[in-house]
Amino acid sequence: MNSSLQEYFFVFSGDGGTLGHSELYALLETYGNDFSEVFRRNRFALLRAEKLENMEKVLERGAYVLAGCKHLGNTKLDNMHTVHSIDLSGVLKDIETFRIDCYDFADTRSSVVVEGKLAAIIKKNHPQLEVSMKNPDATFVAVIRGDTISLGYSLAEKARQKWGERRPKTRPFFHAAALFPKFARCLVNLSRTKYGEIFLDPFCGSGTIVMEATLLGLDAIGIDISDELCRGSLQNLKALGLPTYTIVQGDARDIPLSSVGGIAADIPYGKISAGSGLNSRELIEDFFDNACQVLEPNKHVALVHPELVKFSAKGFSIVAQHKIRVHRSLTRVVAEYRRNS
Ligand SMILES: C[S@@+](CC[C@H](N)C(=O)[O-])C[C@H]1O[C@@H](n2cnc3c(N)ncnc32)[C@H](O)[C@@H]1O
Incomplete structure (x- = not known):
């Protein structure tokens, strides 16, 4: 050594x-x-x-x-x-x-x-x-x-985390597809977004991932196609009592941003979170096409998707993949992608 x-x-x-x-x-x-x-x-x-x-x-x-x-x-x-x-x-x-x-x-x-x-x-x-x-x-x-x-x-003390206080059922706006905050925090970190950079969740739903990124002090933006979910996200973010947060109604296939530092999202699946009428494969592939314009080379996307959904992420390389259990009977893949240089 x-x-x-x-x-x-x-x-x-x-x-x-x-x-x-x-x-x-x-x-x-x-x-x-x-x-x-x-x-x-x-x-x-x-x-x-x-x-x-x-x-x-x-x-x-x-x-x-x-x-x-x-x-x-x-x-x-x-x-x-x-x-x-x-x-x-x-x-x-x-x-x-x-x-x-x-x-x-x-x-x-x-x-x-x-x-x-x-x-x-x-x-x-x-x-x-x-x-x-x-x-x-x-x-x-x-x-x-x-x-x-x-x-x-x-090397450093770890402060006690208050995950229970932010679990979906305690929030002003509840969404059946909402993630648990600990898992959402991990997704933000997998996106490798640095302070001063913009963090983006382009399928933000009720805002769990944006809440965790905002609590970390990142410049976080959430986008969702549904007006109802955008309003719900805003309610949940307001309840955190933080000074700034941004939710925009829009389409993840046409994001009006560039130079984003990192992306993390839980993609829509099933009836509960569909929204744009496309099947999941088409939607993810269109999202990755657009993400090439949104992210600089070597920046990362952390994506949660059902195991059965197969897609190609053009312009990105896969860094790691994990099979995880979200709820008792629900298995998902968490995949980390890096934008090619
Ligand atoms: C699985 S949910 C996200 C749940 C979220 N992570 C939470 O904790 O509440 C996926 C979201 O994608 C949204 N969606 C579907 N198609 C979309 C599109 N083309 N652009 C943006 N959002 C879309 C749905 O409205 C839904 O809220």
Whole structure:
């Protein structure tokens, strides 16, 4: 391994499956980070990079990522004293208080014991340190994976997310095809839109994706062919209490915009969200033809569509595809596309 390279690990909530990893990698890319994946297992990923930047933003924006850490080393579940061999000097400078957060991916039910033992061992070696659960100077993250514990130094605190407060049934305007906010946030991130760029959802329905993008502080625009849904979106956005939001009634096949930074959308399917009378394949292909004018080369589209709908996205390359379960019996494909240069 090149000596200037560091190891980092990330922990995911798991409900996004492979979307969680893709979302993180999209965010790291958005913030100009160069990295390689060493390995991933379900809710854990180990990466290598010279330095990861803007981790506060990456963790704040991410829907499925729970923690991001500099990897300090590994210890054994049955012999945690090997933690002594991990050099903590670099991270303990100027630190008076710390906390340990444990994730138990091996289902050992020993998180509390691990947190306590590791804290006691660290304190024994560094008696000046105090444990503080609230606002500590440093947070260590311990991940139990099989008989190994990976120990990391948290790069940023992740604020508690209030997804439940924005679920479809709590909004002033309800639409049966509305997405859940956590999933919608992930789609925004997969579009790799940067601050200062325009984010677009050209099939915005009741506005879930636009709401998440607006909450992130992006310049978000929603378009829908239905006047009723445009009004509904506006009601839902107004309820967020944010100063600016834009919803335009229009057709996703003829978008009056250029230089958009990224697009994410949940395409119409079935009777509930049809709207333009075209079948889904024709509609998506027409949308991609138009998206070539709307997006600059190398910009991204994240699209949710039914598995059965086959289409070609002319002018775009596929970056990744995920099969996901939206509701109990509803499976969808989430596909990431990059506009060809
Ligand atoms: C699956 S719904 C989007 C639901 C939305 N993500 C939400 O959370 O509420 C798809 C939307 O596409 C709209 N639509 C259908 N054809 C369209 C077109 N040609 N241009 C723009 N919007 C269209 C429908 O009116 C519908 O609201």
